[in-house]
Every structure is written in structure tokens, then in C-alpha cells.
Amino acid sequence: MARGRNSRSGGGSSSKPKNNKFNQASPSGNARSVEDHLAALDHHWNSLTPQSKAFLLGHKNIESLTWDALMGFWSQPDQIHYAQMAVSVGTCHLLAYEYYHLNAVENAALLALTGAFLQQCSSHILHPILQNISIEVLKTWPAEKITPENLPHFHTARELITKGRQYISRYLTKVLPLRYQNMLQLDSHASHVPGMGYVDLISDDWNTTSHGSSGKHQRSDIDEKEIKIILSNEEKGSRNEKTIKPSVALKSVFNAYAEECGESLRSLRFSYNGSTLFLSSLGQKTASDLGMNDSAVISVFSNSSKKTEEEPTQEPKKQPKKKSKSAAKKLHLANSKPKAPPQPISIPQTEKELKEAHSLVLSKVFEEAEPILKELRQKLNDLALDRQGPKNRRMSSRKKESTDSFATFDPNPTGLGGKAGKTSYIVNVGQVENLYISSKRNSIHSRSSVSLRSSIIDLHGCTQDEAIQRLDSSLSDWVDTAMKGEYPWVMPVQIICGGGNQILSETVETWIKGNKNVANAPRGSLLCL
Incomplete structure (x- = not known):
């Protein structure tokens, strides 16, 4: 450590500020004399380099001691070693403490801010400095990175110190607790330099806070022989x-x-x-x-x-003395009594285990009641069905006319020759719900031959657009005719498209699929003409 390598006898230049600064009384009513404070200043400055003293005391005020100025000085090759030592933090704060009690407030502010800077350098934010990375790397930091969030120690100290004398005292009281100050005052009665117990206590505390417990006895570890x-x-x-x-x-x-x-x-x-x-x-x-x-x-x-x-070295067990007959009899009677069975250890069940046990019991109940519940469910479903009663048939007074007297219209060209492909479509037109009812074909068949002939449309010689136009214009008439008729308000329509290249056939098929009031007639529902 720097304290072990430098002299403690007060060597180096004097730290005495201008004389007019010592004519005033101590701000805290400190009982130590001016000579004690000056001797302590010389002692603490010996832990740092003369260049650091000239640099810090050369600033007129704290506004000129910026982050960049401190970074540029302490990152120099001959100063970075002192920035790495945790004791330098305590040294700067002790110097600020001495200057403050000598009413050198500006010097106290400069040293307190330097101590905060060195403490910030010991944190993880600026750990690259301690790894001896060049200052050029740190200067590449953008300006928005120099924020209170990234540099909490430095910015907090600057905010307090710049508010005046009272806030400097508060900051020093924070970084140097009262027990350190009391120890310093007690040790000063014996000599003009701080007591070694106090200096070691400061060094140990800063080693602990900056580098962990492994650095607590850093000075003694260096001098020890492995x-x-x-x-x-x-x-x-x-x-x-x-x-x-x-x-x-x-x-x-x-x-x-x-x-x-x-x-x-x-x-x-x-x-x-x-x-x-x-x-x-x-x-x-x-x-x-x-x-x-x-x-x-x-x-x-x-x-x-x-x-x-x-186990082998254990002494052999001593043979117990023979018991009397009465004692042996009592022991025999005690052993002959039936022992109570061991009580099982009851472990309280958790809420989850209780829920699982309850669910297991209910599952057994549901398994037993499942056939009964299934039968009841089936009965309820049967009652909900809307059944249709039998129809009343009326006997016609007229004799059924022979079907031979009527010409039969058969659109199926099978066996009649002609071109390949579908030449016509039989569709039902009318109410959407009844388009696919095949049980009502008798009522549909009862239409007159005149109305049937009027529901035939021939698309021979039409283009695709003309065919779709004719179908759309006829659709509304067909729907009106069907809705004016009897139940189920559906009428058959034959669309003749012819053979050929099946272009009209595909067009008609697409048109049927695209209209909800039109559907292909079920098989066997064709009219007989």
C-alpha cells in the first residue's frame, strides 16, 4: 500500500493554505489545534503523489474540476496505480475533513469530489480503468452515457458539495462516520498525526467496500511470506x-x-x-x-x-451384574405384557391432496350411476323429437287415368345417341328450405302440363353472358310462380344447354351453385308430361 512505501514523518511540501483561512474558528467547534490539522494534512498527502497535490489544489473552484479533468489526470500511467488503491479514497476524504476544519472550504470541496471520483472508479461501471485500459478507450464514451444513473457516486457528491459549506459537512459525515471522527480526535492528543488504529480502520473499510473482504488485510498479505x-x-x-x-x-x-x-x-x-x-x-x-x-x-x-x-478400539462392554430374583421376575412380567400396537403417524393432508381424494370418490359414484343417467338422457332426447303423424289419404272419385294416354318426357339421353356430356339440367326453384324434399314429389307432379312447358328454357346458340342474363331474368319469375303455388312452394325447371364443347353446361352448373333458390332436383322427382 502507499502508506507503507511513503514516509509518515511529514515529508514533502507543506499543506498549509493561506494564513487568512486559519484566523476563523473551526466550523464544528473541533478541539484539535491548527498544528494538529496541518500535521495530519502533511501525513495524508504523503500517501499520494506530489503531482496529484499540485493538480487538485491548482483548481480555483469545484466547477473547474470536471469529470473529464479527473479522468485525464488519474488515467495517466504514473497515477493510475494510485487510482487502483482503495486507500486513496479514504485519503482524499480525510484530506477534505482536515481542510474543512481549517475553514479551507474550497480545498475541502475539491478533495471530497476527488474521493467520490476514486470511489466511482472502484465500482463495476468503470472497472475497465482498473484493468489499465487506455484513456482513449474511455474518451470514446458518448456524452449521453455520462449520466447520474451510470455514475451515481460522482454525481451525488457533486450535487451535495456544490450547495455550500453545510452540505460539505453532511457529505463528509456520511463518508466518514462519527466513530472515525471521534477516534481521530482521541488519537490526536498523543501525537500530531492520526492514530494508526484509525488509519488502518479507514483502509480496511474502503478495502471491504471497494474490493470485497479479500482485500481487508491487503497490506499485511503483501508483506507475508508464503x-x-x-x-x-x-x-x-x-x-x-x-x-x-x-x-x-x-x-x-x-x-x-x-x-x-x-x-x-x-x-x-x-x-x-x-x-x-x-x-x-x-x-x-x-x-x-x-x-x-x-x-x-x-x-x-x-x-x-x-x-x-x-470401532475395534472400543473397550469391551462390561458384563452387567446379575439381578436379583425379584427384579428378574418383575422384568419378566413387564416383558410378557402385550405391547400396544404402534400408532400410525398422521400426516396432515394438503388442500391439493384433499381435492384429489374427493374427486376419486365422486368418480366412483358417477361410474355406478352412468347407466341410469344414460337411460334418462335417452328418454329426454326422445321426447324432444318433433314427430310427424300419419297422413290422411283421400280416395279420388275419378278413375285413375291410364298413363298410356300421355306422352312421357324423358330428358335422359342414354341410349338415344347424341353428343357426349350433359345436355340439360333439371332443377327445383322456390323456397330454400324445401328445395331438397323428395317426399312431396306427388304435389309437384300435379302441376298442369301448361305450367310445366312454361318452365323449360332453351339456351342453344347463346353465349355465356347471354345464357347467364337469361337465367337471371327468368329466376325471379320462377320464384314468384313457385311461391304463388301450393306447399312446398317449389317448382321444377328444365334448362337445356345442348352438347357441343360443354361450355354452356359448365356455365349453367356454376350458375346453379351460385343461386340459393336453385338446386338440382333429386333423382326420381322429374315430371311426366
């Missing part, structure tokens, strides 16, 4: 060497060893010099706490093997 310990497992015949520092907790070493072996830490046991190292009592004990030297051997074994080793 040692080698050997984890020997005689069951597997393996020896695992670990190079650690004496201040490292042994429990973390055991965790790493268990992960490498693919076993649970609780299934392993460790011993050193014949003494078992219990994980529950080991806590944060280190190798130096247990007096381990270089090449110390720690024995490793599993729980199962330990139990098997301990």
Missing part, C-alpha cells in the same frame, strides 16, 4: 500441496480441497499433529494461529473410515 502445506489422504494415496499465506483462513483451503476432490466438506475430517481440526470450531483460524510452518502435513480422511477405525 508457505507450503501438504494435504495427505492415506486412503486414496494422494498428496495435495497448497501454497498459501499464513494469514489465510484454513477453512477456505479445506473448501478448495473438497471441491477439487469432488466431495462434500462435511464428509471429510482433517487433523494436524494428532489433533482433529473441527470445522465448527475452526472458524477463521489461520495457519499461523495453529503454529504451522513450511511443509506442514495435514492428514485427511473420510467419516466412514474414521468410524471403522474407532
Whole structure:
């Protein structure tokens, strides 16, 4: 750390501001003298470079100390090392604390903002700086990325510090809690420099907040000499060497060893010099706490093997003394009594299990009642059917005329020769609901031959457009004629299209499909002329 490499004796240039700044009383009524504050300033400036002191105190006010200015200075090769050290954050805040109590408010504001900047550099947002990425890469950031959301520490500190003396005090109280300030005042009675306990406490806290708990003893870890310990497992015949520092907790070493072996830490046991190292009592004990030297051997074994080793060494059980006859009789009577059967353990059922049990019971009921319900359902469906009663037939007084006296109209050209294809269509025209009723053909057949002849249309010699036009114009007349007649308000129509290339036949078929009042007549419903 920088504090270990630099002198603590107050070397370097003096940090004493202009004399007129010290003629006023301390803003917080601090009991420390001016000499104490000046000595503390010299001490803290020794943790930073002279260039940083000249850079920070060279600014006239906080408005000139922008983010770009701080970034350009601290990302230089000779300064980036100090930006990486977490103790630099606490140093800047301590300098701001001393300047504030000397009424050098501008200097306090500059140092407080610098501390916030270094704290921001330790966060994950600017982690590339700590990886020694060049400043040119960071300068490529767009302006909209420099926002309070991306830089919370820096922008929050600037917002408070620029409001004046009172807000600077609030910010310093926030970053330096009261227990630090009290410790600083108590230590100052003994010497003109801050107590080492306070300085180490500040350093440890900033190491914890900036780099995690692993950096808490960063200074002592650097100075320590590494040692080698050997984890020997005689069951597997393996020896695992670990190079650690004496201040490292042994429990973390055991965790790493268990992960490498693919076993649970609780299934392993460790011993050193014949003494078992219990994980529950080991806590944060280190190798130096247990007096381990270089090449110390720690024995490793599993729980199962330990139990098997301990079983043969157990002392034989002592034979119990013979009981008296009365005691033996009482014991015999007690054993001869019938033992109550063990009560089953009742486990309360969850709501889901209760619902499943209820559903299972109901399913059995429905299975038994299914035939009865099916019969009732069938009866209800039968009652809902609309049945038609038998028709009353009337006997005609006239004798049925012979069909031989009438000419028979047969549109089926089968066996009569002619061209291939369909030459005519027999369709029903009228009410849509009754177009396909074949049981009413007798009433349809009762039409007169005159009306039948008027329902024949011949499309020979027509083009497709002319045929469709004639069919559309005749459709309305056919529908009116059918609706003026008797039930079922349907009349037959014969459309003659002829043979040929079947163009008219296809046109008529398409026209029939496109009109809802027209349908092909069922088979056997043709009229006899």
C-alpha cells in the first residue's frame, strides 16, 4: 500500500493554505489545534503523489474540476496505480475533513469530489480503468452515457458539495462516520498525526467496500511470506500441496480441497499433529494461529473410515451384574405384557391432496350411476323429437287415368345417341328450405302440363353472358310462380344447354351453385308430361 512505501514523518511540501483561512474558528467547534490539522494534512498527502497535490489544489473552484479533468489526470500511467488503491479514497476524504476544519472550504470541496471520483472508479461501471485500459478507450464514451444513473457516486457528491459549506459537512459525515471522527480526535492528543488504529480502520473499510473482504488485510498479505502445506489422504494415496499465506483462513483451503476432490466438506475430517481440526470450531483460524510452518502435513480422511477405525478400539462392554430374583421376575412380567400396537403417524393432508381424494370418490359414484343417467338422457332426447303423424289419404272419385294416354318426357339421353356430356339440367326453384324434399314429389307432379312447358328454357346458340342474363331474368319469375303455388312452394325447371364443347353446361352448373333458390332436383322427382 502507499502508506507503507511513503514516509509518515511529514515529508514533502507543506499543506498549509493561506494564513487568512486559519484566523476563523473551526466550523464544528473541533478541539484539535491548527498544528494538529496541518500535521495530519502533511501525513495524508504523503500517501499520494506530489503531482496529484499540485493538480487538485491548482483548481480555483469545484466547477473547474470536471469529470473529464479527473479522468485525464488519474488515467495517466504514473497515477493510475494510485487510482487502483482503495486507500486513496479514504485519503482524499480525510484530506477534505482536515481542510474543512481549517475553514479551507474550497480545498475541502475539491478533495471530497476527488474521493467520490476514486470511489466511482472502484465500482463495476468503470472497472475497465482498473484493468489499465487506455484513456482513449474511455474518451470514446458518448456524452449521453455520462449520466447520474451510470455514475451515481460522482454525481451525488457533486450535487451535495456544490450547495455550500453545510452540505460539505453532511457529505463528509456520511463518508466518514462519527466513530472515525471521534477516534481521530482521541488519537490526536498523543501525537500530531492520526492514530494508526484509525488509519488502518479507514483502509480496511474502503478495502471491504471497494474490493470485497479479500482485500481487508491487503497490506499485511503483501508483506507475508508464503508457505507450503501438504494435504495427505492415506486412503486414496494422494498428496495435495497448497501454497498459501499464513494469514489465510484454513477453512477456505479445506473448501478448495473438497471441491477439487469432488466431495462434500462435511464428509471429510482433517487433523494436524494428532489433533482433529473441527470445522465448527475452526472458524477463521489461520495457519499461523495453529503454529504451522513450511511443509506442514495435514492428514485427511473420510467419516466412514474414521468410524471403522474407532470401532475395534472400543473397550469391551462390561458384563452387567446379575439381578436379583425379584427384579428378574418383575422384568419378566413387564416383558410378557402385550405391547400396544404402534400408532400410525398422521400426516396432515394438503388442500391439493384433499381435492384429489374427493374427486376419486365422486368418480366412483358417477361410474355406478352412468347407466341410469344414460337411460334418462335417452328418454329426454326422445321426447324432444318433433314427430310427424300419419297422413290422411283421400280416395279420388275419378278413375285413375291410364298413363298410356300421355306422352312421357324423358330428358335422359342414354341410349338415344347424341353428343357426349350433359345436355340439360333439371332443377327445383322456390323456397330454400324445401328445395331438397323428395317426399312431396306427388304435389309437384300435379302441376298442369301448361305450367310445366312454361318452365323449360332453351339456351342453344347463346353465349355465356347471354345464357347467364337469361337465367337471371327468368329466376325471379320462377320464384314468384313457385311461391304463388301450393306447399312446398317449389317448382321444377328444365334448362337445356345442348352438347357441343360443354361450355354452356359448365356455365349453367356454376350458375346453379351460385343461386340459393336453385338446386338440382333429386333423382326420381322429374315430371311426366
